[in-house]
Amino acid sequence: MILQDKGKRAVLSVVKTFDLSQCLFYIPVRAYWNWSQCAEQERITELVTVLFAYLHQVVDIPFYAENGSFMDYHYDTLEQWASEAEDEGNNDEEQKEWRQEQEDTLYELRRAGGHIMPIIKNPDWLNKMEGVVMNYHHQDNWELEWELLAIEFLQLYRQYPKRSLPDCIHQDLVYPDEDERITCYQYTGFYWSGKDCFRDELNELINSNFQEMPVMDEPTAVYFFDTMPEPDRKDFDFETRLFNLMERLRDLLNDYDHEEHHPTV
Secondary structure (H helix, E strand, O other): OEEEEOOEEEEEEEEEEOOOOOOOEEEEOHHHHHHHOOHHHHHHHHHHHHHHHHHHHOOOOOEOOOOOOHHHHHHHHHHHHHHHHHHOOOOOHHHHHHHHHHHHHHHHHHHHHHHHHHHHHOHHHHHOHHHHHHOOOOOOHHHHHHHHHHHHHHHHHHHOOOOOOHHHOOOOOOOOOOOOEEOHHHHEEEEOOOOOOOHHHHHHHHHHHHHOOOEEOOOEEEEEOOOOOOOOOOOOHHHHHHHHHHHHHHHHHHHOOOOOOOOOO
């Protein structure tokens, strides 16, 4: 294509896209919330806090408790569905227990979201990131996985200290006339859990929403042919590492995402 802006004359260019293959990068927070309620889990809570702070403040990953966010909208819908089911007045004991579980889950996810969001928005945690990560020393194989993950997150932050995911998206270059599109604020985000009583309904909501979208905003790289190519350039280094780290973070959190927890404080 031919590209031109205020600082560059018209020049032949090539635009590459990073193929996400319709992947979704959602980070569950229930395990983190449960850890934060236990005094003996202070070390892992602090470590995950700085990772969340980096992803939210720098990478710009939306949090589900933010008003108007993609996940906030879907949780509002689930809450409305639960309320409508209760109004139907089914007195079956099993249905009563199911509705109670839904009410408890909604209450807990809202309460947790209200506590977690101001924490991960606090810039002090971002300033503490290097110290927290470098002072975390594993005591078993599980903690080793967290230690290695956190170090790689820190390395990414050091190398790209101001890089956010939206920085890599150029809607004006790829399908610029398409209004209906899956944005990076929809295929990434923090959410409550993928293992709670709303799992199937949430998946259905997200899938039905995305089925109507013909375009997905993916990171792009632009080559301009008015200069020599950069020999050391690595396209999508940030994105490749980021999405890999987010998947590993998600998997570790999923391993400890359980309904049951016994707070000590």
